[in-house]
Amino acid sequence: MSGTRAFSRIASALLVVACAAPPRTAARTAPPSSTPIVIAHRGASGHRPEHTLAAYDLAIAMGADFVEPDLVRTKDGVLVARHENEIGGTTDVARRFPQRRTTKTVDGATVTGWFAEDFTLAELKTLRATERLPFRSHAYDGQEPVPTFDEVLALVERRARETGRRIGVYPETKHPSYFRALGLPLEEPLVAALRAHGLDRRDAPVFVQSFEASSLQRLRGLTRVPLVQLMDATAAYAAMTTPAGLAAVRRYADAIGVEKGMVQPVGADGSLGTPTSLVSDAHAAGLAVHVWTLRSDSAFLPRGYAGDPAAEWRRLAALGVDGIFGDYPDVGVRALRERKQRPDR
Template sequence: MPPRRALCFAVLLAATACMRPALQPVPTDRPIIIAHRGASGHRPEHTVAAYTLAVEMGADFIEPDLVSTKDGVLVARHENEIGGTTDVASKFPERRTRKVVDGDTMTGWFTEDFTLAELRMLRARERLSFRSHAYDGQFPIPTFDEVLALADSLGRARGRVVGVYPETKHPSYHRAIGLPLEPALLASLRARGLDRRDAPVYIQSFEDGNLRALRGQTRVRLVYLVSERALTPARLRDIATFADGVGVNQRLVVAPDSAAVPSRVIRDAHDAGLKVHVWTLRSEPVFLAARYGGDPVAEVREMVRLGVDGIFGDFPDVVARGLDLAPTRR
């Protein structure tokens, strides 16, 4: 192509890009909806189908838990042990082994023993016996890069930003076996221009060590996941030195008994300058406190009244109803 024509073509492309309508940003006037492992109450967790359905149901963020393959690729699985969430037992029976992961002895099949090409042979299945198994064996395991591409594509199709909320699973364990999660995670975010303070991204972890290290390596917002009971104001002020928010079990916000009194966690966290995202709301009776009378929307609305900034849910459609949002699925 002649230089003059090439220049004109480049100008045309730039002008076309400028004409694209801006995507609606993630809302800031209400709690954000975080699809826990995707719409995992409706589809096998951590699959493209689960993430896609979650966005159709109104999720603001999709949550991929990240573990590593043998060849250092980040994939979305809740644990590095995948015997309960894939058909690995039937396809690689000889790979069953026993390991100690963060002090727990586990027997099963582990992602770090498989290359990405081998994991591509597997299909996801529903983990819980009382949820539908109609979709078992249909969906492959996605990589983190594929999840990022999916969020971008779904957002553009719907005219709004779709955020990603990755969790580093067992980061110390992965580092000890020579497969650290953080370098690959940050590389993927940087490749898509997401290593910035205002990116629609939160990185979460149950380990404060890797979050403290990440604080000096990225501008992305960080969330410390906690289940500890002694979440004192002093502890929250310490967390605020390396994180932007806390992800807390909803039972730390309000106990499950019928005479439950809300704790001070939300107020104390806000006083420390931290966002509060609660996990994990699930609709089945086995998970609901008795005082909700079998109505999962009531739990969502209670969390909203108490002032949370975000809600992790297996059923993002239920969270959306609790926020009085109109159905968005097309």
């Protein structure tokens, strides 16, 4: 998930329904037997550099139900896993290709750096991933290459076979309108890759997500897998969170993926506010609810959870969400298992 929402994403959201205020009434809690899926956000990205095979593999070993690759395309049209098309913050590209630094306008925002679409796959494969956040371990920097989407799918397929578990993939189309304007659309090759791995089925362990409604609407005509409309807490997505907006989203999507504060508000001082009705409203519209992103780091954990990252997982599960994205899937797997075994927690 991105902390920045650019103009085309906002415009795409506003096409769905007219503006209205988001729901703010209290939500009911879910029974302990209702266990959300654990979605490894960019892999086990709290433990390894994000969007690497090592991060995805570790997440699977920790028991995650799904791994999440964000997808962009290379100059020669290959889908690769990066959180953004700007790759300067997550690879050693600045050292290897200093002359490729440039400035672009991406979805209405001016961005300076190095961009996946300016490199062939062969060039990207010379790069090595680095940890994005300064306060996380950098012990694994420089070890892992940038993976292709096909490599991610192959890893998941192999690990599912080895473990006997049903392991899913949860790709996101990143800046899809921008890439389509470059002649490098994301949706068609994404579906082709799923089909090549036998995953273009309604019952496949796959969700495809996007902030852009137009990308999901295009995908709806290409694939049968469940689709997820992403939203953040900005006014641009407020119309989507009303009952009428959710009903409109349901016409092309199967779930919503929302910023966690849209379900469990947090005050400026880090205290927990009154839960909203978004989960029950979405369920009434026939939509599942997945929330993002839980992080155990003290810089991200709200004060209301008293330093216990597992408490945040348990709280959102109690509010009835159907899936939770987290950088530390081991924390989520353990917290949800304990909640099911000990309903009093």
